[in-house]
Amino acid sequence: MKAAGIIKKTAGYVLLSAAGIIMLYPMLWLVGASFKSNDEIFSSAWFIPHDLELSVYVRAWRTVTPYTMGHYFLNTFGIIIPRMVFSVFSSVLTAYGFARFEFPLKRFFFSLLMCSMFMPAIVKIMPMYMLWGRRGLLDSYIPLTLPALLAGEGSFVLMIIQFLRGVPKEFDEAARIDGCNTIQVLFYILIPCIKPVIATICIFTFLWTMNEFIEPLIMISSVRKYPLSLILRLSADSTGDGYEQRKIIAMSVIGLIPSIAVFAAAQRKFVSGITAGGLTG
Amino acid sequence: MKSNIKYTNPVGVSRYTGLLLILPFIIGSLVLTMYPFAASFIFGMTDSRSGEMVFTGLGNYRSLLSDPDFIDSALVTLKYAAILVPLKLAVSLFIALLLSIELRGIGVWRTIFYIPSILGSGLAVMIMWQFLFTSGGLVNQLLVLCGLSPVSWYGDSRYSIYIIVLLRLWESGSAMLIFLNALKGIPREYYEAAKVDGCGNIRGFFRITLPLIRNAVFLNLVLQTISALQEFSAPYMLTGGGPMKSTYTVGMLIYNEMFRFGDTGYANAVSWGLFVVITAAVAVLFRLTGRLSEEI
Numbered sequence: 316m317k318a319a320g321i322i323k324k325t326a327g328y329v330l331l332s333a334a335g336i337i338m339l340y341p342m343l344w345l346v347g348a349s350f351k352s353n354d355e356i357f358s359s360a361w362f363i364p365h366d367l368e369l370s371v372y373v374r375a376w377r378t379v380t381p382y383t384m385g386h387y388f389l390n391t392f393g394i395i396i397p398r399m400v401f402s403v404f405s406s407v408l409t410a411y412g413f414a415r416f417e418f419p420l421k422r423f424f425f426s427l428l429m430c431s432m433f434m435p436a437i438v439k440i441m442p443m444y445m446l447w448g449r450r451g452l453l454d455s456y457i458p459l460t461l462p463a464l465l466a467g468e469g470s471f472v473l474m475i476i477q478f479l480r481g482v483p484k485e486f487d488e489a490a491r492i493d494g495c496n497t498i499q500v501l502f503y504i505l506i507p508c509i510k511p512v513i514a515t516i517c518i519f520t521f522l523w524t525m526n527e528f529i530e531p532l533i534m535i536s537s538v539r540k541y542p543l544s545l546i547l548r549l550s551a552d553s554t555g556d557g558y559e560q561r562k563i564i565a566m567s568v569i570g571l572i573p574s575i576a577v578f579a580a581a582q583r584k585f586v587s588g589i590t591a592g593g594l595t596g
Numbered sequence: 597m598k599s600n601i602k603y604t605n606p607v608g609v610s611r612y613t614g615l616l617l618i619l620p621f622i623i624g625s626l627v628l629t630m631y632p633f634a635a636s637f638i639f640g641m642t643d644s645r646s647g648e649m650v651f652t653g654l655g656n657y658r659s660l661l662s663d664p665d666f667i668d669s670a671l672v673t674l675k676y677a678a679i680l681v682p683l684k685l686a687v688s689l690f691i692a693l694l695l696s697i698e699l700r701g702i703g704v705w706r707t708i709f710y711i712p713s714i715l716g717s718g719l720a721v722m723i724m725w726q727f728l729f730t731s732g733g734l735v736n737q738l739l740v741l742c743g744l745s746p747v748s749w750y751g752d753s754r755y756s757i758y759i760i761v762l763l764r765l766w767e768s769g770s771a772m773l774i775f776l777n778a779l780k781g782i783p784r785e786y787y788e789a790a791k792v793d794g795c796g797n798i799r800g801f802f803r804i805t806l807p808l809i810r811n812a813v814f815l816n817l818v819l820q821t822i823s824a825l826q827e828f829s830a831p832y833m834l835t836g837g838g839p840m841k842s843t844y845t846v847g848m849l850i851y852n853e854m855f856r857f858g859d860t861g862y863a864n865a866v867s868w869g870l871f872v873v874i875t876a877a878v879a880v881l882f883r884l885t886g887r888l889s890e891e892i
Contacts, residue, residue, distance in 0.1 A: 430629070445635070
């Protein structure tokens with residue numbers, strides 16, 4: 316009985332390690348390749364480079380445009396921060412309404428919420444492009460940030476609803492007896508209880524916006540306003556034969572750092588948050 | 597999510613308070629869901645190639661069915677989904693099963709498997725992937741190490757789709773988490789009881805595990821099918837739809853019609869067609885799995 320358990324565990328570790336290496340090796344290779352010459356990149360599968368020449372990162376930081384990567388980081392944060400604030404504000408209000416109140420057409424709106432989650436993004440994007448175009452708002456960050464103010468992310472709302480259901484309604488009632496109104500109940504009683512899920516929403520917004528590609532590609536046209544993802548694409552496109560491959564690889568590594576840092580810092584909260592909400596990446 | 601419990605509003609709260617609170621969502625569903633839904637159907641009935649919008653009725657929708665470009669890209673997309681979705685479910689369930697064994701440091705492992713999904717469809721990952729599959733790239737070097745002949749991933753229309761399939765498989769983390777969460781909900785006593793009755797690991801998996809996590813299987817099936825049918829960014833970045841349109845998905849077709857050929861009307865018609873296909877796929881999945889779970 317005990318021997319069988321040990322065998323099972325050993326097999327588990329072996330399989331996990333094999334799968335884990337497959338998951339991580341491409342990233343190790345990427346970091347290593349940022350120090351390699353073109354020849355070395357395509358001749359060696361081993362990730363450790365011959366020598367560490369850090370100057371490639373200085374060149375990568377300068378990008379292929381007149382702006383540095385710092386500029387594009389700031390652009391990206393200029394999209395992320397309003398998005399976070401807007402998403403939290405609109406999702407919390409909407410979830411509060413659904414979780415704590417009865418109102419006409421509640422079922423209808425709730426099914427609408429579920430439907431909006433299954434609506435293919437690609438169907439939305441073109442009419443939205445034309446809508447923003449007619450308002451003259453293309454090539455600004457408004458198409459990328461304003462939808463967050465309208466509870467555009469159904470999964471966030473669902474996640475908060477689930478958390479709110481875990482907060483006893485007696486809390487609200489006690490607060491009301493003490494004289495709190497609807498908004499005060501939300502701010503003084505409920506929001507302190509759902510801080511973890513608010514953090515999860517912020518982290519998700521951060522990571523998704525860092526990765527986001529299609530929307531900025533379509534909405535933003537001037538290089539000065541590009542977020543990080545588009546500048547990587549621009550650089551990847553301008554690499555021809557004989558181009559220094561490690562420079563674009565180094566840019567990718569720099570581009571991955573913020574996401575990995577945020578994920579590493581928030582890992583525990585994050586994973587438990589998603590499993591609670593059934594969210595996907 | 598069933599709301600069987602009828603909440604009543606607190607004393608003195610109007611029945612419209614809730615409506616007021618969800619106002620951002622109501623405006624949002626008008627602007628972000630209903631408007632695009634209706635608009636893309638209507639734009640799909642126009643032709644703006646000449647510079648001004650001309651109403652053409654159902655012309656675009658009719659030509660969809662006879663347009664070889666659309667039929668080919670639909671077949672590519674279906675083939676891609678048919679390869680990817682079962683593989684992704686299998687891989688993520690396998691990893692979730694491994695992670696559900698009680699081992700030390702399980703949090704670290706869970707993080708390792710989730711990282712690729714976090715970095716997900718980011719451009720940096722795409723660039724990395726592009727390098728891995730070049731003719732002298734890591735994947736071919738590994739094939740040679742294993743004594744196999746290298747493959748021209750970008751040049752051979754038989755293999756090009758697997759560049760994208762493998763990328764999405766590498767990002768199985770979110771599906772894995774959904775499975776892991778469901779597996780945690782199965783009481784251990786079930787397996788112990790089954791063991792007493794002489795039920796082995798493999799039979800236990802099919803008789804106990806799978807039936808009990810069928811909701812998670814279904815959720816993953818739906819989510820993965822939806823995202824596979826919409827695939828755009830990976831072919832756009834990695835293969836450009838080639839070679840010989842072997843990775844030219846419907847998403848690529850929509851983007852090209854709209855932004856390269858300037859055929860807004862047709863692009864909208866295609867994206868509406870895609871929406872109908874996705875809805876139909878989800879409906880079929882609902883029926884199929886509904887029947888399956890009854891049988892079990």
